[in-house]
Amino acid sequence: FGDPECQVLMKGLKGDIVPALLAAATGGLKGNEAAFEALLELDGFAPTTTVVMAAAGYPGKVEKGSVIKHVGKANELPGVTVFHAGTDKNEIGLLTASGGRVLNVTASGKTLREAVDRAYAGVDAIDWPEGFCRRDIGWRALARG
Missing domain, CATH: 3.90.600.10 (Phosphoribosylglycinamide synthetase, C-terminal domain)
Known part of the structure; x- marks a missing residue:
């Protein structure tokens, strides 16, 4: 995604995206489903x-x-x-x-x-x-x- 495409999604996030980004940056995605919850809980979008x-x-x-x-x-x-x-x-x-x-x-x-x-x-x-x-x-x- 580019900035504008990402910002459309970011506006709809209900939770905190930082844990998911940190997990992705540090190789901690496997087994860290909680990090994705912020990404999946779009607020009615x-x-x-x-x-x-x-x-x-x-x-x-x-x-x-x-x-x-x-x-x-x-x-x-x-x-x-x-x-x-x-x-x-x-x-x-x-x-x-x-x-x-x-x-x-x-x-x-x-x-x-x-x-x-x-x-x-x-x-x-x-x-x-x-x-x-x-x-x-x-x-x-x-x-x-």
């Missing part, structure tokens, strides 16, 4: 989607250092979690872009339509003129109904 916000120029040479504002506002929206992928803080403590794929706005809802709408509401709450995202996430599944 509501429809969830992720919209990647990328820096200008992505996937080529990206513009780094642009200031990103209002990520906290996006995180306050119902069902929305913003994951940082390529961010840093500048010398005065402002959040900036430091890579190509910069923010992953993940949202859950009662329906896929609600999850997609919430994710884009999260994107729209973020003030980052130099960033962009695709606006067609989920369209195939939504078209199927």
